[in-house]
Every structure is written in C-alpha cells, then in structure tokens.
Amino acid sequence: ELVVGKGTGWTPEALREEFERRFQRPNRPCVVRGACADWPACARWSRAYLEEAYGANPAVVGGYEMGVADYHRYCDAVESGATVDDQPLYLFDKHFASRAPRLARDYGVPAFLGEDLFALLGEEGRPAYRWLIAGPSRSGSSWHKDPNATSAWNCLVRGRKRWLMAPPSAPPPGVGASADGADVTQPVSSVEWLINYYEAARDEGALLECTAEAGDMVFVPRGWWHMALNLEESVAVTQNFVSRAALPHVRRLPGHRAWSHRSLRRGRHAAGHCRSASPEHPARHPVSMIA
Numbered sequence: 119e120l121v122v123g124k125g126t127g128w129t130p131e132a133l134r135e136e137f138e139r140r141f142q143r144p145n146r147p148c149v150v151r152g153a154c155a156d157w158p159a160c161a162r163w164s165r166a167y168l169e170e171a172y173g174a175n176p177a178v179v180g181g182y183e184m185g186v187a188d189y190h191r192y193c194d195a196v197e198s199g200a201t202v203d204d205q206p207l208y209l210f211d212k213h214f215a216s217r218a219p220r221l222a223r224d225y226g227v228p229a230f231l232g233e234d235l236f237a238l239l240g241e242e243g244r245p246a247y248r249w250l251i252a253g254p255s256r257s258g259s260s261w262h263k264d265p266n267a268t269s270a271w272n273c274l275v276r277g278r279k280r281w282l283m284a285p286p287s288a289p290p291p292g293v294g295a296s297a298d299g300a301d302v303t304q305p306v307s308s309v310e311w312l313i314n315y316y317e318a319a320r321d322e323g324a325l326l327e328c329t330a331e332a333g334d335m336v337f338v339p340r341g342w343w344h345m346a347l348n349l350e351e352s353v354a355v356t357q358n359f360v361s362r363a364a365l366p367h368v369r370r371l372p373g374h375r376a377w378s379h380r381s382l383r384r385g386r387h388a389a390g391h392c393r394s395a396s397p398e399h400p401a402r403h404p405v406s407m408i409a
Contacts, residue, residue: 134230137337142232142269143363145339147283147326150228154273155333159224163275163353165190168252171218177250180207193254193351205307206257214250221250225355228335231271234359248357258347260308261293267367268358270338274330277352282319283326286341290325291318293343308347340364 128136141148154160169186176183184192189209195201215222227234236244245266258279263286264270284290292315294303304311319325329349330336338344360368 130229134232137230138232138361138363141337141339142361145341145363147339147342147344148337149281149328149330150230150335150337151331152333153228153230153335154225154275157225157273157275159221159275159355160333162224163221168218168221168353171220173218175217177209177217178211178213179209189252196254196256197351204256204309206254208257208259209250209252210259211250212246212248215248218250225273225275227357228271228273231359232361235362235365236268236358236360247359248355251352251354251356253348253352255348255350256309258308259345260302261290261304261311261343261345262302263295263341263343264338264358266358267340267364268360269340269364270356270358271335272330272338272346272354272356273335274332275353275355276332277354278332278349279330279336279352279354280347280349281328281330281336282345283338284319284324284343286343288322288324288343290343291315291322308345311345312347340367 137148137150140146169190172186174185177186177189179189186209189207192201192207196203196206211217236247247268251272261284282290289295290311292304292311295301328336
C-alpha cells in the first residue's frame with residue numbers, strides 16, 4: 119500500500135480534493151482505512167440486529183429470497199463443514215433499504231466522494247445502485263466489471279475481505295468477456311480461479327490486491343475488473359455512482375427510463391453543486407492505494 123495521508127487531521131474538503139486528484143480523476147483504485155469506522159452500522163450490525171431489522175421480510179440470497187435467520191443458519195452450516203459448498207451463497211440485496219429501513223439510517227455516503235450525478239435522476243429514475251452484502255468465508259463476487267461505466271465504493275462493516283483488481287484493458291487470465299464486459303465466462307468459483315490462475319495473474323504484473331478490514335472503504339473505479347472474497351463472515355454496503363469525471367463514459371441504460379448526458383447536466387444545473395456527502399460522517403482518515 120502507498121499511504122498518501124497520515125493521521126486523522128483531514129478536513130472533509132481537503133480529503134475530497136486529495137481523493138479526487140489522486141484517485142477519482144485518474145481512475146485509480148484505492149482503499150481508505152477507517153472511512154466508515156464511525157458509522158452506527160459498525161457498532162450495531164450483529165446477526166441479531168439484521169434479523170430484527172428485516173423481520174418477516176426476506177433478503178435476496180444467491181438470486182433467491184430467503185429469511186435472514188435462515189441464511190445465518192446456512193452460514194453456520196458452511197463454516198462448520200456440515201454443508202460443503204465450493205461457492206457459498208452470497209447475500210446481495212438491492213431491496214434492503216425498503217425491506218429493512220433502519221439499516222439505511224445506520225450509514226452515510228463518505229463525504230470525500232463528492233457528487234453523484236445519478237442522484238439527480240431521483241430514486242425512480244436511476245437504476246439499482248446500492249446493496250447490502252453479506253456472507254460466510256469463501257463467499258464473494260467473481261470477476262466482473264460494474265455496469266454503465268459507474269464507479270463504486272464498498273464499505274466493510276464487519277469481517278475481512280480480500281480484493282483483487284485488474285485494469286479495464288487487461289482481463290485476468292482465465293476470464294473471457296464480451297466487448298462491453300456484460301457477458302463474462304470464467305471458472306465456476308472464485309476459489310477455483312485462485313487455485314488455477316492467481317499465480318499467472320500476479321506474474322503478469324497488472325494485478326492489484328488488498329485486504330479490507332472492518333471500517334475500511336474500497337474504491338472501484340469505472341471499468342476496472344474486480345473480484346472479492348470473504349476471509350471470514352462479513353457484512354458490507356456498496357453503492358454505484360457517477361462522478362463528473364466519469365460522466366462522458368456513461369451510456370444510455372437499457373431496460374430503464376431513457377436518459378442522456380444532457381438530462382444529467384440539466385439536472386445538475388438545476389440542483390446546483392450536488393454532493394453525495396454526509397455531514398455527520400466526515401471523512402478524516404488515511405488514504406491508501408492498492409499496489
């Protein structure tokens with residue numbers, strides 16, 4: 119890691135400018151240590167809290183709906199070896215804010231990320247953009263690029279998560295993709311990829327890696343290949359967004375209400391200088407680049 123800020127004396131504005139200059143504009147990944155450590159979520163999101171927050175509402179797990187308590191029992195079976203699963207089911211729920219509203223009140227977008235132009239489309243006009251993520255060790259996301267030229271932040275509330283990234287123009291070995299990156303072919307599980315291709319990817323020199331700890335935020339720039347693997351049971355929040363720097367690369371979204379660069383610019387002008395900031399969660403932590 120390359121530490122570009124030491125101590126905790128950052129003002130929100132100074133850190134926003136540093137983050138934009140070093141990482142957002144040049145489209146470089148980074149990890150911000152302690153970026154979400156002061157979220158209420160980090161103190162509250164135990165298993166029991168998540169189960170109570172969802173109540174009778176299901177979460178989306180592996181593409182299906184499952185009760186959160188049932189999912190926790192599945193995680194126990196995976197961790198104990200009672201259930202053998204090379205690719206454990208992953209809770210990846212875009213509905214968490216409506217099904218468990220208190221969870222959405224337990225965190226805020228880190229202030230240093232600046233504006234999110236997608237927010238100008240409103241909740242009804244923008245595509246799905248935020249997810250609750252949870253799973254046992256060895257669960258995670260396989261190699262992919264995020265859609266629509268969006269960037270993403272991923273804040274780890276509990277657990278430890280290993281991240282691997284590759285530049286937009288350098289698909290990892292063993293991974294095939296269509297021209298737009300929408301269709302990806304690779305080994306069945308992330309563990310299988312690590313066994314068969316990790317050494318080759320590392321030898322090529324383009325692979326970037328880091329381990330996120332509870333309280334850390336990982337920034338995934340637009341177009342970058344990435345995969346994540348939980349090293350222990352983990353809970354995180356992730357959100358896709360569009361910054362001014364990424365706006366020229368954003369495409370029209372199929373399957374959603376039509377919008378264009380012009381509509382985003384018009385909305386931005388009407389809304390003034392929009393920032394996806396959270397005053398109660400100021401960013402004042404060291405920033406590190408994955409290297």
